[in-house]
Amino acid sequence: MKLKELKELTQAKLLKIYGIEESRSIFHLLLNEFLGIDVINFHINGDKKISLDSLNLFNEKISLIEKEIPVQYVIGHVIIEGLKIFVNKSVLIPRPETVDLCNWIIQKKLNDQVILDIGTGSGLIALFLKKNSNNCVIHAWDNSEKALRIAKKNAKQNYLDINFNNVDILKKHDHTIKFDIIVSNPPYVHKKEKNLISNVVLKNEPSEAIFVNSDDDLLFYKTIINFSKSHLKQKGIIYFECHKETINQVKNLLIINKFTDIEIKKDSFGINRMIKANSYGDA
Ligand SMILES: C[S@@+](CC[C@H](N)C(=O)[O-])C[C@H]1O[C@@H](n2cnc3c(N)ncnc32)[C@H](O)[C@@H]1O
Structure with a gap:
């Protein structure tokens, strides 16, 4: 599957829970965190195919988002003005x-x-x-x-x-x-x-x-x-x-x-x- 196809597929899933802006932002946050692909890279390499391993990992994370788990808990941290702050359900x-x-x-x-x-x-x-x-x-x-x-x-x-x-x-x-x-x-x-x-x-x-x-x-x-x-x-x-x-x-x-x-x-x-x-x- 190409990266840009993954984006379309993911957004269709996320739109059931989130608005368009938030869905886009969650997609890019997860792509960056788990596949190491930032927004610029995504735009340059949209036609590149992703490996099966990467696809499986990404889909595993998306399934958590579909269960209405906040993206910050899925990633496990937030970065705020240079501070890396771990977060979980506590x-x-x-x-x-x-x-x-x-x-x-x-x-x-x-x-x-x-x-x-x-x-x-x-x-x-x-x-x-x-x-x-x-x-x-x-x-x-x-x-x-x-x-x-x-x-x-x-x-x-x-x-x-x-x-x-x-x-x-x-x-x-x-x-x-x-x-x-x-x-x-x-x-x-x-x-x-x-x-x-x-x-x-x-x-x-x-x-x-x-x-x-x-x-x-x-x-x-x-x-x-x-x-x-x-x-x-x-x-x-x-x-x-x-x-x-x-x-x-x-x-x-x-x-x-x-x-x-x-x-x-x-x-x-x-x-x-x-x-x-x-x-x-x-x-
Ligand atoms: C709105 S959260 C704020 C968390 C953090 N300070 C922030 O701004 O992101 C409120 C916090 O107060 C804590 N809390 C609730 N009841 C409390 C109590 N009786 N005494 C001390 N802390 C309490 C909760 O555990 C929670 O961590």
Whole structure:
């Protein structure tokens, strides 16, 4: 079979699940990862036949995609701004809006600060901040042991030093460290929104990373803001990724709790997605 015939055949399969753009992108991601053929090579060599072994390998991967497994889990990693981040079903697949949040945080030079990432998952935020800072001590917490295993692997593979801890932020704990920055992308989708989430996400990504298991959608924000009142240093900064529908409620929580200089920022899709605020601090 010629490469361009493989593309047509694959796209016909993928279009049952994905739109045209995404199907094309998945085809090229898999072709690059498993057959070592990048987009340029594909266009130059479209008429070349592929070996039976390559075809079998490729079809094996496509059959996983047809079972609605996300391409990132099939490949096993994502590359984000030079970081190779391993992902599997234990961790949320890093989203572009979270990379936007990271880029926002590093707009302010990070030197010699102590930073906490709550709900670290794959470790994306912690790793990104460590890579783009100077002499900062980064702590990263999650209550999923499986997620922490992946995050630790990611820190090791990227030669970054992070202090990981298994902490359930909703439970009482006795950490006494004070932080210059606390950042979190907590679970923020309400259970009643399940019908708006794609099957690919629902069937694969950890639901405890996505959904707030409470009737109070703001549970994590309330808990983390309360925690920050005693664990952020004076003039410390808190950053959150938020649901576009509840970001103004998070803003109100910050106001009520006497945070100052509150700023909401749009992600690269133009959606109000992240918020930051300064602590009045008492430390
Ligand atoms: C939306 S994911 C964010 C993952 C990663 N920080 C990112 O931005 O890609 C939320 C994370 O919070 C963790 N989490 C959920 N409940 C938690 C709790 N009670 N305490 C600590 N972490 C929790 C989940 O395991 C998950 O890794």
